[in-house]
Structure formats: structure tokens, C-alpha cells
Amino acid sequence: MKKEKVKTCKYFKCNKEVYSPKAEFCGEHERFYRGHRNTIGSVLLTLGGIALSVLVKKQMK
Numbered sequence: 001m002k003k004e005k006v007k008t009c010k011y012f013k014c015n016k017e018v019y020s021p022k023a024e025f026c027g028e029h030e031r032f033y034r035g036h037r038n039t040i041g042s043v044l045l046t047l048g049g050i051a052l053s054v055l056v057k058k059q060m061k
């Protein structure tokens with residue numbers, strides 16, 4: 001078993017070194033992951049807003 005001191009990117013099939021000790025991904029995939037997370041976040045916010053307005057409409061009946 002070999003011990004690696006350098007953390008590598010968690011991305012599937014990517015073995016690049018992470019850009020900082022606390023990072024989980026290499027620079028390229030960190031950017032990709034963050035962009036993705038922001039997209040998911042805004043979608044969830046939109047869905048949450050729709051769900052809220054539906055609930056409010058139901059209560060107003």
C-alpha cells in the first residue's frame with residue numbers, strides 16, 4: 001500500500017492534485033462543481049418559491 005500525502009481530486013477518474021489542502025477537487029473541477037451547485041441552488045430556490053406561492057394560494061381559498 002502506498003501512502004499519498006497529496007490529496008487528489010475526488011472527481012471520477014481525475015487524479016490531479018487539489019489546489020489547496022482543504023479542497024476536495026482540483027481547480028478545474030472545483031470551478032465545475034461550484035457552478036453546478038449554484039445552478040442547483042437557484043433551481044431549488046425557484047421551485048421553493050413556486051411551492052410557497054401554491055401553498056399561499058391554497059390557503060387563500
Ligand SMILES: [Zn+2]
Binds near residue numbers: 014015027029
Ligand atoms: Zn479534477
